[in-house]
Amino acid sequence: MSSNGRGRPPTMDTAVLELVRRRTESTRVEIARELDVTAATVTNSVKRLLAAGLLWESGHARSTGGKPATLLRVNDAARRALGCTIDHDRLSMVAVDTTGALQSRVVLPLADVADPFEVSEGVREGLAALIPEDELGAMTGIGFAQPANLPEDVDQALHALTAELDVRATRGREGTCAALGSFWSGEQTGSGLSGTLHLGSTTTFALLLDGVPFRPDNGQALDHLRVDPDGPRCTCGRRGCLHLYTAPCGVDELSRTALAATQGSETAQADVLAAALPLTRVAANLAIAVGLDTMVLAGTPVQAAPAIYLAAAHEHFGDDGATRVVVSQVQPHPCAIGAAVLALQAFLDTGGPHASSVSKVPPSAP
Ligand SMILES: [Zn+2]
Numbered sequence: 001m002s003s004n005g006r007g008r009p010p011t012m013d014t015a016v017l018e019l020v021r022r023r024t025e026s027t028r029v030e031i032a033r034e035l036d037v038t039a040a041t042v043t044n045s046v047k048r049l050l051a052a053g054l055l056w057e058s059g060h061a062r063s064t065g066g067k068p069a070t071l072l073r074v075n076d077a078a079r080r081a082l083g084c085t086i087d088h089d090r091l092s093m094v095a096v097d098t099t100g101a102l103q104s105r106v107v108l109p110l111a112d113v114a115d116p117f118e119v120s121e122g123v124r125e126g127l128a129a130l131i132p133e134d135e136l137g138a139m140t141g142i143g144f145a146q147p148a149n150l151p152e153d154v155d156q157a158l159h160a161l162t163a164e165l166d167v168r169a170t171r172g173r174e175g176t177c178a179a180l181g182s183f184w185s186g187e188q189t190g191s192g193l194s195g196t197l198h199l200g201s202t203t204t205f206a207l208l209l210d211g212v213p214f215r216p217d218n219g220q221a222l223d224h225l226r227v228d229p230d231g232p233r234c235t236c237g238r239r240g241c242l243h244l245y246t247a248p249c250g251v252d253e254l255s256r257t258a259l260a261a262t263q264g265s266e267t268a269q270a271d272v273l274a275a276a277l278p279l280t281r282v283a284a285n286l287a288i289a290v291g292l293d294t295m296v297l298a299g300t301p302v303q304a305a306p307a308i309y310l311a312a313a314h315e316h317f318g319d320d321g322a323t324r325v326v327v328s329q330v331q332p333h334p335c336a337i338g339a340a341v342l343a344l345q346a347f348l349d350t351g352g353p354h355a356s357s358v359s360k361v362p363p364s365a366p
Pocket residue numbers: 223224234235236237238241
């Protein structure tokens with residue numbers, strides 16, 4: 001995935017690193033076979049990754065006659081990637097290692113998400129808390145999971161901050177970040193087609209194929225998917241749009257209701273189920289239409305009341321087992337982890353440590 005989230009397939013280095021990470025340990029021959037590329041391609045890629053300190057040689061595979069093959073592992077201590085999710089009332093920031101494992105986290109409250117100074121100073125504070133200044137150079141960059149309605153001047157302030165600090169910045173849609181966060185946290189099987197329905201600033205649907213975003217700009221908003229032509233009037237002028245059912249009073253209110261539901265409130269349980277049923281109906285239809293191996297349900301309300309969403313999913317997915325349904329439980333925030341993964345992938349795709357550390361700041365995602 002390119003740093004601007006558009007148009008370029010993941011490079012060989014990303015694919016090799018991702019494969020070794022998934023298998024824990026692998027040889028060059030296995031990598032070439034698995035990725036269906038030549039041994040020379042793998043050798044070159046591994047050479048770059050070894051030089052960058054992202055892989056290390058961990059020993060030898062058992063010999064099958066000839067010279068024993070060298071085993072490769074991801075060097076999890078090598079580098080850090082940072083991820084940041086901007087919610088309307090807080091910044092959630094994480095540092096992950098090269099395997100995607102969470103190293104540290106910080107949550108900073110926001111009084112006004114539309115205030116460029118407050119948001120950028122919050123990110124500056126979070127960076128300082130997560131990474132000592134002398135280690136900034138060993139960082140791969142920072143990924144931002146951006147809400148759909150982030151004001152332009154806030155985005156510009158973040159550009160200015162990352163340029164000032166000479167930190168590479170990558171941006172992704174919330175839904176894509178939620179999908180990547182779930183995948184790298186091991187919630188999905190290693191291969192196949194997975195879809196993630198994420199309840200965030202909008203309800204989005206993102207596809208991953210073998211852990212890679214299906215289209216770099218994927219994560220389509222489904223808010224105005226029409227589910228009932230006779231339903232209530234939406235601000236878009238039509239009737240019966242999906243978001244009127246899946247989060248009738250907004251996602252924050254639904255998250256509070258979901259918490260009350262898990263604390264035993266029967267009214268809250270009924271309200272959450274009423275919101276979960278239309279969401280999971282759409283999820284089941286998408287799973288059939290696209291032929292999904294895994295469907296991930298993500299977002300704060302889902303995370304707060306997983307049992308209700310799973311029960312609702314069972315109503316629509318049934319028992320046939322064609323699609324595995326997962327409720328994402330990535331802590332502290334799947335989008336923040338996914339944004340860090342995006343930063344790590346962008347780092348590899350732009351030539352890793354061989355490129356200058358000029359901040360690659362693309363235009364914001366649409
Ligand atoms: Zn609408």
